[in-house]
Amino acid sequence: MADAPVPDFGADGLVAAVxxxxxxxxxxxxAWMNREAWEATLRTRxxxxxxxxxxxxxxxxxxxxxxxxxxxxxxxxxxxxxxLQVDPRGPACHTGATSxxxxxxxxxxxxxxxxxxx
Amino acid sequence: MADAPVPDFGADGLVAAVxxxxxxxxxxxxAWMNREAWEATLRTRxxxxxxxxxxxxxxxxxxxxxxxxxxxxxxxxxxxxxxLQVDPRGPACHTGATSxxxxxxxxxxxxxxxxxxx
Numbered sequence: 001m002a003d004a005p006v007p008d009f010g011a012d013g014l015v016a017a018v019x020x021x022x023x024x025x026x027x028x029x030x031a032w033m034n035r036e037a038w039e040a041t042l043r044t045r046x047x048x049x050x051x052x053x054x055x056x057x058x059x060x061x062x063x064x065x066x067x068x069x070x071x072x073x074x075x076x077x078x079x080x081x082x083x084l085q086v087d088p089r090g091p092a093c094h095t096g097a098t099s100x101x102x103x104x105x106x107x108x109x110x111x112x113x114x115x116x117x118x
Numbered sequence: 119m120a121d122a123p124v125p126d127f128g129a130d131g132l133v134a135a136v137x138x139x140x141x142x143x144x145x146x147x148x149a150w151m152n153r154e155a156w157e158a159t160l161r162t163r164x165x166x167x168x169x170x171x172x173x174x175x176x177x178x179x180x181x182x183x184x185x186x187x188x189x190x191x192x193x194x195x196x197x198x199x200x201x202l203q204v205d206p207r208g209p210a211c212h213t214g215a216t217s218x219x220x221x222x223x224x225x226x227x228x229x230x231x232x233x234x235x236x
Contacts, residue, residue: 005221016134016148025143030134030199042226073225076218077211081148083219093195100194101201103123107191108160 004042008079009035015080019047019092021099022071022085028092029100031060033082045070047084066090122160126197127153133198137165137210140189140203146210147218149178151200163188165202184208 007015013035019028031049033041036057040048044059047068051058061067068086075082093100125133131153137146149167151159154175158166162177165186169176179185186204193200211218 005223018136018145018148020145027136027138027145027201030136030194042223045225070225073223074219075221075223076148077213077215077220079221081218083145095195097195100196100199101192102195103193103197105160105191105193106122107163107188 005075005079006035007033007038007075007082009033009038010080014050014052015082017047017049017082017084019068019084019086022087026099027101028068028086028088028098038082041070041073041084047086061089064090064094066092068092123193123197124153125151125156125193125200127151127156128198132168132170133200135165135167135200135202137186137202137204140205144217145219146186146204146206146216156200159188159191159202165204179207182208182212184210186210 009015014032017031017033019031020026021028032052034050037048037050040057047060047070049058049060066089068088070084070086072085073082091098127133132150135149135151137149138144139146150170152168155166155168158175165178165188167176167178184207186206188202188204190203191200209216
């Protein structure tokens with residue numbers, strides 16, 4: 001692991017982590033990682049984050065049982081974002097929804113220049 | 119649109135925006151939106167972000183031609199993250215890669231407790 005790439009944790013020590021269901025491709029949630037959360041995720045293969053509100057390390061599902069087994073990890077081109085592909089053991093969202101992204105925003109009518117080219 | 123949900127732009131005025139290919143489900147990139155970028159995205163249906171490094175509004179693909187037509191927008195449960203499902207008109211990454219998430223991180227051998235239950 002000595003040469004394994006490491007995220008650029010930036011000025012606040014955090015990177016955004018996107019969590020995607022490895023089977024369905026659904027984006028389940030976005031959370032934050034500091035170095036400790038990153039290392040815990042690699043070590044345990046369970047998605048672990050930094051809670052910005054509670055200011056503590058947080059293994060996803062530690063209390064609910066809805067852990068996320070990590071299948072694949074990727075960094076983006078400037079290493080300031082992480083993509084986790086996971087097998088979720090239950091709903092990702094504290095509301096009980098499969099994904100935290102359940103609120104759809106109605107788009108206004110398509111502008112003309114967004115139509116497919118003829 | 120008066121009642122359309124709006125992201126919670128937080129203390130720094132930004133939310134993380136995850137961009138997913140509407141057809142393949144691939145996560146293409148993560149970028150940032152302020153209120154102006156959000157409103158421009160809704161109005162034009164082309165993914166528009168706030169560049170934290172250049173400190174300017176940035177329509178994805180405005181210079182490269184690799185714009186992203188927005189098909190669906192969702193907010194997460196606390197409205198501090200945005201999911202855009204898009205039809206990309208070219209590579210998402212400035213490197214020419216389809217997705218910015220091309221750097222795979224090798225995972226250490228699975229710990230015993232990550233094995234499926236018998």
